[in-house]
Amino acid sequence: AQSVTQLDSQVPVFEEAPVELRCNYSSSVSVYLFWYVQYPNQGLQLLLKYLSGSTLVESINGFEAEFNKSQTSFHLRKPSVHISDTAEYFCAVSDGFQKLVFGTGTRLLVSP
Amino acid sequence: DTAVSQTPKYLVTQMGNDKSIKCEQNLGHDTMYWYKQDSKKFLKIMFSYNNKELIINETVPNRFSPKSPDKAHLNLHINSLELGDSAVYFCASSQVGVAGYEQFFGPGTRLTVL
Numbered sequence: 001a002q003s004v005t006q007l008d009s010q011v012p013v014f015e016e017a018p019v020e021l022r023c024n025y026s027s028s029v030s031v032y033l034f035w036y037v038q039y040p041n042q043g044l045q046l047l048l049k050y051l052s053g054s055t056l057v058e059s060i061n062g063f064e065a066e067f068n069k070s071q072t073s074f075h076l077r078k079p080s081v082h083i084s085d086t087a088e089y090f091c092a093v094s095d096g097f098q099k100l101v102f103g104t105g106t107r108l109l110v111s112p
Numbered sequence: 113d114t115a116v117s118q119t120p121k122y123l124v125t126q127m128g129n130d131k132s133i134k135c136e137q138n139l140g141h142d143t144m145y146w147y148k149q150d151s152k153k154f155l156k157i158m159f160s161y162n163n164k165e166l167i168i169n170e171t172v173p174n175r176f177s178p179k180s181p182d183k184a185h186l187n188l189h190i191n192s193l194e195l196g197d198s199a200v201y202f203c204a205s206s207q208v209g210v211a212g213y214e215q216f217f218g219p220g221t222r223l224t225v226l
Binding site: 034036038042043044045046049088090099100101102104105107 | 116152153154155156157160168202204214215216217218219220
């Protein structure tokens with residue numbers, strides 16, 4: 001069975017500071033990894049994904065995540081956050097079949 | 113155009129009532145899902161349909177019954193609502209064969225049972 005651990009339930013950070021949201025997964029098979037973002041009172045939007053190839057993946061709004069197979073991690077980073085990045089971030093894993101398993105989410109709180 | 117839409121957006125009802133939530137996707141996907149997000153924001157899959165056939169049925173009370181009249185629609189009917197059913201319910205869709213089965217989510221339906 002697959003599982004995802006997001007150790008930080010909440011990460012407060014000041015605007016323009018760097019941030020890292022941690023994600024560790026457990027799986028006995030090859031995995032696909034995703035980060036989804038949920039803005040207040042909205043649905044989930046895909047932020048970025050790792051399927052294969054380069055272990056560093058980037059989103060259009062400055063986030064990046066690195067797949068580390070030996071550490072079974074897929075941490076999300078941004079070098080300089082904005083107020084508008086305040087949201088709930090979910091890491092998820094799929095084994096290639098229909099089921100996505102989500103972590104418990106990390107609330108990113110950006111303050112001025 | 114909205115890719116995955118759900119109605120209603122908010123649903124407030126009394127315990128014991130029966131209610132339905134509707135979901136439609138216009139992405140041409142062949143697989144649709146229902147997720148439940150509880151008050152602590154934890155997301156868990158409930159059901160998945162592929163080409164109108166049930167393929168994932170997690171441990172969900174049988175008061176919950178999904179129905180897929182066609183590939184573009186997946187509805188969720190809930191009988192005898194209980195307080196613990198209060199949550200946000202998300203519909204999602206994906207296309208089999210697309211690597212990683214990226215899922216597209218609807219805006220959610222916030223169900224409040226009084």
